[in-house]
Structure formats: C-alpha cells, structure tokens
Amino acid sequence: MNLTTNDAGRLLPGQVQYSLLCNESGGIVDDITVYRLAADRFMLCVNAANIEKDLRWLKSHWQWEAKLQDLSSETVQLAIQGPSAEPLLQRLTPAQLGSISYYGFVVEQVAGVQSLISRTGYTGEDGFEIYYHRDHARQVWEKIMEAGKSFGLKPCGLGARDTLRLEMQYALYGHDLDDSTTPLEAGLGWVVKLDKGNFLGGEPLRRRKAEGIPRKLIAFELGERGVPRSHYPIFSGDRPVGHVTSGTFSPCLQKGIGMGYVDSGDLTGELSAEIRGKKIRIQRVTTTFWPSRVKKHPRSSTTP
Amino acid sequence: MDLPEDLKYTREHEWARREGNRITVGITDYAQKELGDVVYVDLPPLGRTVSQGESFGVVESVKTVSDLYAPVGGKVVAGNEELVQKPELVNSSPYGEGWMIVIELSQAEELDNLLDARAYRALVEGQGS
Incomplete structure (x- = not known):
C-alpha cells in the first residue's frame, strides 16, 4: 500500500513531486508536495490549514515502518517568485541556483541559515520556495527584503497570490478541492497513478473512473x-x-x-x-489565462 | 488614515458631505484601503429614491464585493460616471474624484444619525486598523 496518489518511488533525492492524499471514497484529503530528502527520507509540504486534519488521517492509516514527524510549527516557508527571483536569491546563497531545475531542490545556506531551496511555487512565475527553522524566521526575511531592494521586491499576501494562481488555473484546497472532490473531476488525474499498485484511495478512484466522471x-x-x-x-x-x-x-x-x-x-x-x-x-478557457513562466530547465523532462 | 472633519460618516464606511440640500456620498479612506484595488462600481439610476441605510449600489475590488449604503434618504440626483472607466479613483481620491452619488436630502434630521469624524475614527480603530 502506498500513501500518495502520485508515484513517489520515481523521485530521486533532490526532486519534488506534486501529489495528493486521498480518502476511502477517493476524495482529496489534501494536495501536497513530496520532497525526497534521501533514499529513505521524504518531506511532505501540506496546506497549513490542513495540518491537523492531515496528521489525524496519516496517523490513523499509518502502516509503514517509517517514522512520521510533524515539523510544521518549527518550519518557515518563504516563496520568492518572479523573474528576478534567481539573481536576488543568488546574492544570499552559495547554492548554484542556475543548476536547480523546476521541481528540484538543494539544501544550502540562505543568509547564513541552513535551508531547503526548491524551484517551486504557486504563481506561474519562475521562483523558489525556501524552508528553514523558525528561530531564524525574521533574520532571513529581513536579509531577503534588504537584498531585494534593488530588484523591486515586495512582500505579497494571499490576495495577490490568489490572482496569480488563478491566472494559472492552479486549484486551491478548500475552494476547488476538498474531501468530497475526486482528483478525476478536479483535472488532477495526471497525479493519480492508478497503475502503480495500490494506494490509499486507489480502489474507489479506479471504480469511479470506470463509472464515468x-x-x-x-x-x-x-x-x-x-x-x-x-x-x-x-x-x-x-x-x-x-x-x-x-x-x-x-x-x-x-x-x-x-x-x-x-x-x-x-x-x-x-x-x-x-x-x-x-x-x-x-x-x-482551456489554456492558462496568462502564459506560464516557470523555468522548465531541459533536465526537467526527466522529473515527474 | 485621512478623515476630513467636515464630513459625516456611516458605520458601513460611507461618508456624506452636505451642501445645502445636496448630500454627496462616497466611501472612506479606511474602506478603500480595506477593499484594495477597486475594479467596478455599480451605481443606481438617476431619479431613484433611497431610504437611509438602504443599499444603493455595489463596490467590487479584486478581493471582495461590498454593498453601498445610503447615509441619508432622498432622491439620487447625480452619479459619478467617471467611475465606470476609472474605478481606481475610489482608491486614489476617496473624498474627491472618487465620489459616488449625490442624494437630494428629504429629511435633514437623518443627518443626526451619522457619525462625526471623531466617532468614526473610534469605530475603525476599534476594528484594529
């Protein structure tokens, strides 16, 4: 039995995958990103509003030897998005950002703080999401804002992010996706690998697919x-x-x-x-409302 | 927060400016900041009669949509047509070019139900602005 709908087994360390947790009727518990930190270590980035629910669900269905650990309250995520994201962030990190492909990540220092840097986002622009310990929350934020001055960097809230993700037609949990919505009707069939072997929610999804959407x-x-x-x-x-x-x-x-x-x-x-x-x-409208400018590096053809 | 002393205010964040019998109406600086970028303003047809507290139109921003409430009752005798093409005037000049309608006042004592600048300030500061 597998945990997620997408095939995390195809991930190499350093790669990220968009995926879903599905319930017993095939509804979506959460949409998540899965980071393969090492051969035997994964990180799941979940929707903040779903942390409690996801944990309850994971614990009640846990059937693997692997240990599950909740790092939510000690982890900060910042998303630096837009055409200047790379030159800006490059000023603060020794990581070779140019060599991180879309949906790839590295672990390196950002502003002197150990961070996970992934080329991911929810805006349709090139950019990065960085994760680090909350003890440094303010320090890293301030360094980024400082370095961003000459790039026109601005802090941006959920309202602005909502227009960006909608122009890309990215689904938002709690609005377009919920526990009663299946990935098949949400247009997320591409992250449901029905032929990979069994996974939580797999049986009902197979049945629903056969019945018609x-x-x-x-x-x-x-x-x-x-x-x-x-x-x-x-x-x-x-x-x-x-x-x-x-x-x-x-x-x-x-x-x-x-x-x-x-x-x-x-x-x-x-x-x-x-x-x-x-x-x-x-x-x-069947194409994105606005052209996506995510940086699909040639290498990303091999990423899931 | 800009709150002209010579205006009256509603609890729903409209302002009213009296010139004789004519009451010019718009939304406050606080309201436009809370709404963010205004994209549409729907105003009533001229000649419509509104009563105090009645919805006379709608203001829509990227974030949300809100009803507009008449600070006083009376007949709508003017509407700011410029807002059709330039709704952003509500953001840039809430007490000036962003005005919305003019109501011909029918009962002057209704003005007593409105807040003065100080009371309105207390109201919005209580809301955590």
Missing part, C-alpha cells in the same frame, strides 16, 4: 464586466449545472476569471454564472 472543474472568463466569486451558481440556460469554486478579477487580463464544477453533460453548451441575481455569460 459526473462533473468537471473548468476554467472560464466573463464575457462582460463582473467578478465571479466562490459559490455563485452556473447555469446552462435556466438549468443549474454547477457552481463557481474560485473567482477573481485578473489584474493581467483586466477581466473576471474563475473556476468551477460543471456537470459532464453540460460542458460543451453555453454557460452563464449568476452574479448577484444577474446571469452573465462565461466562456470556457
């Missing part, structure tokens, strides 16, 4: 002014066929964009979202 997560933009928000209903004509799970005003496109679930039988028809009592036509 009742609804799908789509991305859409608005044909006229308005901003879609979570929970707004989606219609095909007068028939409710789904609902919005994420929405925002895209600063890049200057229009309303969103994601939501729509019944599989209604994916091709004309759709509208009801925005405060008014139905506004939505157009399905």
Whole structure:
C-alpha cells in the first residue's frame, strides 16, 4: 500500500513531486508536495490549514515502518517568485541556483541559515520556495527584503497570490478541492497513478473512473464586466449545472476569471454564472489565462 | 488614515458631505484601503429614491464585493460616471474624484444619525486598523 496518489518511488533525492492524499471514497484529503530528502527520507509540504486534519488521517492509516514527524510549527516557508527571483536569491546563497531545475531542490545556506531551496511555487512565475527553522524566521526575511531592494521586491499576501494562481488555473484546497472532490473531476488525474499498485484511495478512484466522471472543474472568463466569486451558481440556460469554486478579477487580463464544477453533460453548451441575481455569460478557457513562466530547465523532462 | 472633519460618516464606511440640500456620498479612506484595488462600481439610476441605510449600489475590488449604503434618504440626483472607466479613483481620491452619488436630502434630521469624524475614527480603530 502506498500513501500518495502520485508515484513517489520515481523521485530521486533532490526532486519534488506534486501529489495528493486521498480518502476511502477517493476524495482529496489534501494536495501536497513530496520532497525526497534521501533514499529513505521524504518531506511532505501540506496546506497549513490542513495540518491537523492531515496528521489525524496519516496517523490513523499509518502502516509503514517509517517514522512520521510533524515539523510544521518549527518550519518557515518563504516563496520568492518572479523573474528576478534567481539573481536576488543568488546574492544570499552559495547554492548554484542556475543548476536547480523546476521541481528540484538543494539544501544550502540562505543568509547564513541552513535551508531547503526548491524551484517551486504557486504563481506561474519562475521562483523558489525556501524552508528553514523558525528561530531564524525574521533574520532571513529581513536579509531577503534588504537584498531585494534593488530588484523591486515586495512582500505579497494571499490576495495577490490568489490572482496569480488563478491566472494559472492552479486549484486551491478548500475552494476547488476538498474531501468530497475526486482528483478525476478536479483535472488532477495526471497525479493519480492508478497503475502503480495500490494506494490509499486507489480502489474507489479506479471504480469511479470506470463509472464515468459526473462533473468537471473548468476554467472560464466573463464575457462582460463582473467578478465571479466562490459559490455563485452556473447555469446552462435556466438549468443549474454547477457552481463557481474560485473567482477573481485578473489584474493581467483586466477581466473576471474563475473556476468551477460543471456537470459532464453540460460542458460543451453555453454557460452563464449568476452574479448577484444577474446571469452573465462565461466562456470556457482551456489554456492558462496568462502564459506560464516557470523555468522548465531541459533536465526537467526527466522529473515527474 | 485621512478623515476630513467636515464630513459625516456611516458605520458601513460611507461618508456624506452636505451642501445645502445636496448630500454627496462616497466611501472612506479606511474602506478603500480595506477593499484594495477597486475594479467596478455599480451605481443606481438617476431619479431613484433611497431610504437611509438602504443599499444603493455595489463596490467590487479584486478581493471582495461590498454593498453601498445610503447615509441619508432622498432622491439620487447625480452619479459619478467617471467611475465606470476609472474605478481606481475610489482608491486614489476617496473624498474627491472618487465620489459616488449625490442624494437630494428629504429629511435633514437623518443627518443626526451619522457619525462625526471623531466617532468614526473610534469605530475603525476599534476594528484594529
């Protein structure tokens, strides 16, 4: 029995993988990144809001000899994202950042503090996520802000991050994904390796795949002014066929964009979202809203 | 936080400026900061009658959408059409070019229900700004 839906066995030390924890009915417990620290050591980066839930779930299903340790409260993660992320961070670390490929990582000093540096992120830009001990939380932050002055570095909160991830159509746990959502309907079938052998949630997912997928997560933009928000209903004509799970005003496109679930039988028809009592036509978008600029190093063709 | 002394305020973060019978309405500097980048402002048609505390429109930012509440009752006699093209004026000039509507006041005593600058400041500072 395996723990995650993706094939962590394919990871080499120094590689990261996007993956899922699934429950007994195939719903998503959490979406996570898996870091292979060494042949026999892995780190899971989970959604902060799910730490307690994940731990409960992991402990109640744990059936391996490996030891599980919760380092959440002592670990800081900072994400340095954008086209200047590499030259900026390079000023603070002896690591050869140029040789870290997309979804790769190294362990090195950042601003004199032992850190894990991965070329990952949730913005669609090139960039890094760094992990280090909370005792140094402030010191590293301040050094980065200082070094970032000449690069125009700005601190950015969840609102800004939400527009970035939505422009890339990255799903957000608690909005687009939850315990009752399967990866198949969320468009995350690519991280579910049904043929790798058994894993938690694997059986129900195989069954659901065979039965057919009742609804799908789509991305859409608005044909006229308005901003879609979570929970707004989606219609095909007068028939409710789904609902919005994420929405925002895209600063890049200057229009309303969103994601939501729509019944599989209604994916091709004309759709509208009801925005405060008014139905506004939505157009399905199948490519990212904005071109991704993550740095897919030639070597990344071998990463999962 | 900019809070002009000559204005009256609502608990829902609108301001009201009286000139004779005409009350110009907008949202406060505090409100625009909390909302962040304003992207749409929906205003009522001219001639509509609103009562005190009634929603007269909607302001939408990247982050969220909020109703706008009439500080006083009366007839809407002007709306800031510039906000259709330039909603960001609400952020850059909340008490000036970012004004929203003008209401023709029907009952002057309704003004007594509004907060002065000091009371409004106490309200928002209590909310942890």
